[in-house]
Amino acid sequence: MTKSPPRLFVNCSLTPDSLISLQNSQIHYLKNVLRLQPGALVSLFNGRDGEWSGSLAMDLNLISVKVEKLQRPQPDSSGPGLLFAPIKKGPMEVLSQKATELGVSILLPTITDFTDVTRSNYDRVRAIAVEAAEQCDRLNVPLIEPPKKLIERLQVWPENTKLLFAAESGLAKPIDAALRDVKDKNILMDWVLAVGPAGGFSPAEHEMLRGLSYAIPVGLGPRLLKAETAAIAALSCWQSILGDWENRPIDRNGE
Amino acid sequence: MTKSPPRLFVNCSLTPDSLISLQNSQIHYLKNVLRLQPGALVSLFNGRDGEWSGSLAMDLNLISVKVEKLQRPQPDSSGPGLLFAPIKKGPMEVLSQKATELGVSILLPTITDFTDVTRSNYDRVRAIAVEAAEQCDRLNVPLIEPPKKLIERLQVWPENTKLLFAAESGLAKPIDAALRDVKDKNILMDWVLAVGPAGGFSPAEHEMLRGLSYAIPVGLGPRLLKAETAAIAALSCWQSILGDWENRPIDRNGE
Numbered sequence A, B: 001m002t003k004s005p006p007r008l009f010v011n012c013s014l015t016p017d018s019l020i021s022l023q024n025s026q027i028h029y030l031k032n033v034l035r036l037q038p039g040a041l042v043s044l045f046n047g048r049d050g051e052w053s054g055s056l057a058m059d060l061n062l063i064s065v066k067v068e069k070l071q072r073p074q075p076d077s078s079g080p081g082l083l084f085a086p087i088k089k090g091p092m093e094v095l096s097q098k099a100t101e102l103g104v105s106i107l108l109p110t111i112t113d114f115t116d117v118t119r120s121n122y123d124r125v126r127a128i129a130v131e132a133a134e135q136c137d138r139l140n141v142p143l144i145e146p147p148k149k150l151i152e153r154l155q156v157w158p159e160n161t162k163l164l165f166a167a168e169s170g171l172a173k174p175i176d177a178a179l180r181d182v183k184d185k186n187i188l189m190d191w192v193l194a195v196g197p198a199g200g201f202s203p204a205e206h207e208m209l210r211g212l213s214y215a216i217p218v219g220l221g222p223r224l225l226k227a228e229t230a231a232i233a234a235l236s237c238w239q240s241i242l243g244d245w246e247n248r249p250i251d252r253n254g255e
Helices: A024-033 A089-101 A122-136 A150-155 A175-185 A203-210 A227-242 B024-033 B089-101 B122-136 B150-155 B175-185 B203-210 B227-242
Strands: A007-009 A019-021 A041-045 A051-059 A062-072 A081-084 A106-111 A161-166 A190-195 A215-219 B007-009 B019-021 B041-045 B051-059 B062-072 B081-084 B106-111 B161-166 B190-195 B215-219
Touching: A007 A122, A024 A062, A041 A062, A081 A089, A081 A227, A089 A122, A089 A227, A089 B227, A106 A122, A106 A150, A150 A203, A161 A175, A161 A227, A175 A215, A175 A227, A175 B227, A190 A227, A203 A215, A227 B089, A227 B175, A227 B227, B007 B122, B024 B062, B041 B062, B081 B227, B089 B122, B089 B227, B106 B122, B106 B150, B150 B203, B161 B175, B161 B227, B175 B215, B175 B227, B190 B227, B203 B215
Parallel strands: A007 A041, A081 A106, A081 A190, A161 A190, A161 A215, B007 B041, B081 B106, B081 B190, B161 B190, B161 B215
Antiparallel strands: A019 A062, A041 A051, A051 A062, B019 B062, B041 B051, B051 B062
């Protein structure tokens, strides 16, 4: 298999012939892990300007990338948001990585009645999302909102946005049937998928969510899924039915 | 929320009034973590006899469970198998846990051309599967086969069993379309879902797999998924379309 050039997420604008300085961790990775030499090919993306090829320029210990050619334009499409209750460090990292691979557009950490994790390292959550975006061929990195209470999120709910929430109890259509109903109606809208913490949403939250015109309770089967498993499963089903899974990975060998 | 009694997986037969001795780790959990007292309610399952309620019997430091009443019969249904290339410790533990929650029936670690992990701790993989089964309300624990080369697995392929494999390159239907085709045909068969290691299946393996009458290549979208993410995503899609996700979790509060 041909080795693709390393992909790096950068914050600055990408225009032909500009020189992009890298972060220390990126320099360490290119120089000491991959042992790249000056002139080596890398790919750059910033979430706005598409994917660009560039070449490494080294001056003593200073490493930068000279931007060369647009490889892929920035796509319009974006995946659903994910509303979730903060969970422990390990599972939160799994969630950030997998949700990024599965095309989540925004992470919405949300304090619910049964949330028992009060502090999370969102810099770390973001670093994992950046790394996952670099590795999975995404052209952007999911946004991460600061944590907020569930009631506060619902008070400023964006227009034309459905909330699909995993309901372990009470009436709920299986997620496949619920998503297919929407697909058949062929209405364009934005989506947020929501999962509760261990123990799910509280009875009061269930009542509140079920009273919202834009919320759809869905079932994820008879087994009790961990919060991050439910999030990954819901994202997978959403992408396979309403998302971009008709598309194939880029064939880098064919380039 | 009412706290459900702890669920324990045991290896022995479950019959009314029998006395089940527990493993040290289970005793530690019940006594020192949950601080249960004699007479406390627990649930037991062994993968064969359904789920039984029982009560703790303590004699000095010896803790056993007196089996009392059948709560749920053993279900017939079983999920698909999962063929995967051994991966590093952390991702392998994520895979074992999530695949168990998602109802996998058997884990088939399989050495492929691009597999670069040569030693894995399958006792640990199994311990994680047991814990996940206890927590997610399953009534059995997935089997774990010893690792084998891909070609050897294919040489003794079971009858009437489809192999759905994640193909990052070449022609492949999106997984949703592929699974729906089969559902529409309404044919009963067994399933194994297969994912390659980082880098996917090799060109030679692709050719071999695509030559098999029982194999179906499927696409999981344009992003390159890590092996364990692909496995979790494929299992989620399978369960939502062909599996048991029409069912709901047991309502333990209603009991």
